[in-house]
Amino acid sequence: MRSSLVFSDATARSLHEALQAAPFVERAAFLLCTEVRTDRSCKLIVNQVVSVRPEDYLRQHTAGMSLASPAYTSAAKIARDAGSSIIFVHSHPSGALYFSDQDDREEPKLIEFFKARVPGRTHGALVVCDGCMVGRIYMPEPAALDVIAEWGAQWKVHAGASVAKQDIFDRSIRAIGRDGQALLGQLVIGVVGAGGTGSAAAQVLARLGVGTLRLFDDDKLEDTNVPRVLGATMGQVGQAKVRVLEEHLRSIGLGTIVDAVEGSICRQDVAAMLRDCDVIFSCVDKEMPRSILMAHHLHYLTPVIDLGVKIEASQQSIKEVWGRITTMTPGSPCLFCRGRISAEGLRLEAMRLDERSAQVRQGYAPELDEPAPAVVAYTSAVASMAAAEFLARLFLPGARKSLGDESLMRLDLGTVRSNSGTRRANCICANDVSFAAGDVLPHLGLSWG
Numbered sequence: 459m460r461s462s463l464v465f466s467d468a469t470a471r472s473l474h475e476a477l478q479a480a481p482f483v484e485r486a487a488f489l490l491c492t493e494v495r496t497d498r499s500c501k502l503i504v505n506q507v508v509s510v511r512p513e514d515y516l517r518q519h520t521a522g523m524s525l526a527s528p529a530y531t532s533a534a535k536i537a538r539d540a541g542s543s544i545i546f547v548h549s550h551p552s553g554a555l556y557f558s559d560q561d562d563r564e565e566p567k568l569i570e571f572f573k574a575r576v577p578g579r580t581h582g583a584l585v586v587c588d589g590c591m592v593g594r595i596y597m598p599e600p601a602a603l604d605v606i607a608e609w610g611a612q613w614k615v616h617a618g619a620s621v622a623k624q625d626i627f628d629r630s631i632r633a634i635g636r637d638g639q640a641l642l643g644q645l646v647i648g649v650v651g652a653g654g655t656g657s658a659a660a661q662v663l664a665r666l667g668v669g670t671l672r673l674f675d676d677d678k679l680e681d682t683n684v685p686r687v688l689g690a691t692m693g694q695v696g697q698a699k700v701r702v703l704e705e706h707l708r709s710i711g712l713g714t715i716v717d718a719v720e721g722s723i724c725r726q727d728v729a730a731m732l733r734d735c736d737v738i739f740s741c742v743d744k745e746m747p748r749s750i751l752m753a754h755h756l757h758y759l760t761p762v763i764d765l766g767v768k769i770e771a772s773q774q775s776i777k778e779v780w781g782r783i784t785t786m787t788p789g790s791p792c793l794f795c796r797g798r799i800s801a802e803g804l805r806l807e808a809m810r811l812d813e814r815s816a817q818v819r820q821g822y823a824p825e826l827d828e829p830a831p832a833v834v835a836y837t838s839a840v841a842s843m844a845a846a847e848f849l850a851r852l853f854l855p856g857a858r859k860s861l862g863d864e865s866l867m868r869l870d871l872g873t874v875r876s877n878s879g880t881r882r883a884n885c886i887c888a889n890d891v892s893f894a895a896g897d898v899l900p901h902l903g904l905s906w907g
């Protein structure tokens with residue numbers, strides 16, 4: 459079973475602050491986490507960092523530390539009340555980014571204590587050394603955490619050991635390094651939508667060396683899609699778009715694990731399958747799936763990169779071409795805050811076709827949608843830019859912080875500008891109840907049809 463531990467910017471910062479308060483001796487802290495289990499993965503979402511009071515350190519030096527029992531019991535009590543998993547964290551100022559022999563000896567007793575206090579939850583331990591992390595959880599045997607992610611403006615992702623395929627990815631490794639390439643191989647990326655932007659994004663991600671791609675779409679390939687869907691052929695018209703894309707990605711031969719889900723994320727059971735993903739590319743053209751991805755992001759802290767392409771044309775003549783890439787990380791303004799989706803837009807979209815026609819006649823709704831203009835040059839360009847955004851978040855420290863979370867492109871003019879947006883105080887993204895809540899009933903707190 460794959461395992462991950464995820465931090466928001468705020469929880470990551472508070473952990474680093476707690477450990478750096480005395481950088482030359484070992485320090486400790488406890489992470490209280492929401493546990494999310496699927497049949498494939500165990501994700502622990504850090505909700506709270508409990509630091510250790512100075513008087514609870516009995517002994518502290520560069521390669522050792524012991525805590526008074528109240529430190530453990532008070533953390534376990536908070537975890538028990540909240541039903542949280544507990545991760546015991548300590549620093550290794552000595553520079554050793556691994557669990558020591560002493561850690562190996564003492565940790566099982568600690569885990570037994572956590573299990574007795576908070577039964578039925580997965581507990582574990584984390585070692586932090588010079589900003590890097592390694593961790594393990596007990597399920598019930600100890601197993602290394604595959605991915606530890608700090609989802610701030612800049613993403614910091616610590617992956618377990620794996621080896622990049624040096625020969626194939628040689629040219630990429632020259633840019634992002636061996637560790638970077640190995641990290642891509644460890645990630646599970648969701649691509650929602652397998653049309654023009656989705657097929658292009660998935661293809662770029664596969665060629666980048668992303669280990670696992672999970673594709674979501676419920677549409678069948680039509681002949682009018684073939685000019686934009688990369689990898690699709692006229693011979694495949696009528697097949698499910700995700701199957702077409704899956705076949706194409708496999709045929710590239712880079713060993714990408716492709717997992718095609720033929721279904722709409724507007725269905726509860728399909729939306730639940732997003733939980734195994736580390737990052738999600740939103741390549742949809744409707745507001746409802748965007749709002750579901752946003753709710754998913756808030757509950758599970760999974761970053762979502764949302765892509766949009768809009769061609770303004772009249773009488774078969776291009777006026778303006780817009781591309782948009784909005785990245786949602788914990789704490790950033792959401793698509794409602796930014797006005798990219800709205801309650802009114804969702805209402806109109808949800809209305810049945812006949813109701814909508816009646817409203818149009820009465821002047822309450824805009825004209826019914828004609829198929830929007832779409833051109834492969836623009837859908838592919840925005841998908842590639844979104845993949846570049848993903849690389850910037852992972853591998854270009856500091857690059858995004860100053861620029862903000864949204865890029866707007868005028869593809870007809872060849873210009874790009876970025877903005878930070880503003881969070882609205884009364885928006886659903888400011889709702890503390892859903893933030894990092896993990897599994898709730900009904901799923902994502904939404905009413906499902």
Ligand SMILES: [Zn+2]
Binds near residue numbers: 548549550557558561
């Ligand atoms: Zn240690």
Ligand SMILES: [Zn+2]
Binds near residue numbers: 791795796882886
């Ligand atoms: Zn918002």
